[in-house]
Ligand SMILES: O=CN(O)C[C@@H](CC1CCCC1)C(=O)N1NCCC[C@H]1C(=O)Nc1ccccn1
């Protein structure tokens with residue numbers, strides 16, 4: 239199973255590299271890796287397992303964070319009525335709302351062992367094209383936390399860190415086009 243020892247920390251150049259597209263159909267090894275990324279998120283959200291293995295809770299993970307410069311991400315967000323459970327190859331935002339949003343508490347990152355205060359502007363709604371674990375092309379329309387998370391993960395594939403988006407002059411300036419949080 240993946241643990242925090244497998245998570246690459248800022249300073250490692252892989253986090254600033256543009257990750258490579260994955261050839262479809264994915265190899266068995268690429269599918270296994272994506273499954274392990276998803277399992278890490280599920281484990282990290284299980285109080286007992288997280289405590290036992292000292293896992294920091296995560297709702298998303300990108301392959302470069304485990305040292306693999308490939309365009310693969312996992313998002314696992316339990317909500318009241320459903321679980322946003324995505325394991326994707328080559329995700330791409332193909333359209334987005336003009337409206338922006340941001341997490342009130344700012345963002346963090348499992349690869350960043352420090353607090354970086356400030357609002358991170360994100361598209362409020364995104365349409366994402368990707369390939370699922372079996373290599374089938376899918377389209378997702380996301381809003382809210384799933385939309386924020388998937389943008390955070392796709393940024394990792396392009397070597398972008400969440401704090402790159404924070405307004406340097408005024409980290410808590412309300413980003414443009416924000417109707418609500
Ligand atoms: O690239 C992937 N990562 O770096 C893991 C990040 C991804 C999220 C950051 C913002 C959107 C996606 C992650 O999950 N975290 N970052 C560190 C703190 C804990 C955790 C987190 O934000 N949890 C959370 C947030 C809102 C509601 C519930 N839980």
Ligand code: NI
Nearest residue numbers: 346347348349
């Ligand atoms: Ni991150």
